[in-house]
Amino acid sequence: RTRRRPPMAPLVDDVTAEILLRLPPDEPEHLFRAALVCKPWLRVLCDPGFRRRYRTFHGTPPLLGLLHRLQVIQGDPAPRLAPTTSAPLSPYPDCDRSRALDCGHGRVLLHVWVRGRGWHLTVWDPVTGDQQSLPEPGIPWLIYSAAVFCPVAGCDHLDCHGGPFRVVFVATDDYDELVKAAVYSSETAAWSTPVTLDDGCESYVRHRRDVLAADGSFYYIPYVEPRRGAVIGDETYFTLREGNTIIRYDWAKNCISMVDPPDPNVYDDIALMVMEDSSLGFPCLENSSLYLFSRKVNAEWVCCRAIKLETVIPVADPDEEPVVVGCAEGVGVIFVSTHVGLFTIKLNSGLVKKVAESGKYFSVLPYMSFYTPVYVCLISWLWSVDN
Secondary structure, three states: OOOOOOOOOOOOHHHHHHHHOOOOOOOOHHHHHHHOOOHHHHHHHHOHHHHHHHHHHHOOOOEEEEEEEOOHHHOOOOOOOEEOOOOOOOOOOOOOEEEEEEEEOOEEEEEEEEOOOEEEEEEEOOOOOOEEEEOOOOOOEEEEEEEEEOOOOOOOOOOOOOOOOEEEEEEEEOOOOOEEEEEEEOOOOEEOOOEEEOOOOHHHHHHHHHHHHHHOOOOOOOOEOOOOOEEEOOEEEEEEOOOOOEEEEEOOOOEEEEEOOOOOOOOOOOOOEEOOOOOEEEEEEEOOEEEEEEEOOOOOEEEEEEEEOOOOOOOOOOOOOOEEEEEEOOOOEEEEEOOOEEEEEEOOOOOEEEEEEOOOOOEEEEEEOOOOHHHOHHHHHHHHHHO
């Protein structure tokens, strides 16, 4: 008679945790499957201590999905968060129209239009499903951009779900045609008094004079680019349409100014990003090469890296110029659009990958967050019912 093997001894929780700790965060489905293996594994995965260790072990949140924004004349894209993994995200907020403005620290900032209510800002957490509607910022906008982020000092931003947040709104005023900015606090549920970029800012006066001289015109409207900005400490940065001009808004002091831009005659339509050393930077493409520029402490723009791409990014027309449309900070990924499709470039390896079909891409917004079983309480409930 065939002898049965003795049952495998259960793994000690500490050993199990060490194994599960190494499951890749950019494939959250592995954590889901592991949670369904047995109750001890589910208990380990849902333990707050394990979740903290998991986030610390991997450091940077993974990319879970993509949104994008178009130029004003191109209209609004379909209201959709395109997933990049098989992890189930919560449904897109119900609305008639929407504009994705930013993704930051596990949240998505949308400007949505609902019939009977009009436009309003919504902060949405695609992992937990939480949504919070914000009042309008008190700026009659013509064209605008915004940012959402966690304001907690010392936070590693690896698990900001449910915590306080700030929203910075920057717009060209539809009435006086000046750039204005304000910040919203989730703790006070109120906007700051809007501040204006006007003749009191010397760099703005110089910028306006240079634009008028170059165009030979007598009137200038500083249009805010509807692109994603960059958040560094207490400062947020956005761009204007003309001359690669960069706006700096200090949300803690509620003051607005400008920084000297890179050469507008060399680089067009820059996409701002936060560099590894927490400096302000931007990627750009020229002559089949990707260049990374960083603004140093002395306010000088320096090319800190160049990657020869040659023919690795497919183009439909040899005369077509690929365009940098965004970046996923922390994971070293740049988004480039051509008539063939939307591609990512990994800075550490130069690897190019097609992530979407060709289309109108102006500002790509990567949604990044850890997705651990604590957010799928239904699994625990189903397990308890079935067992």
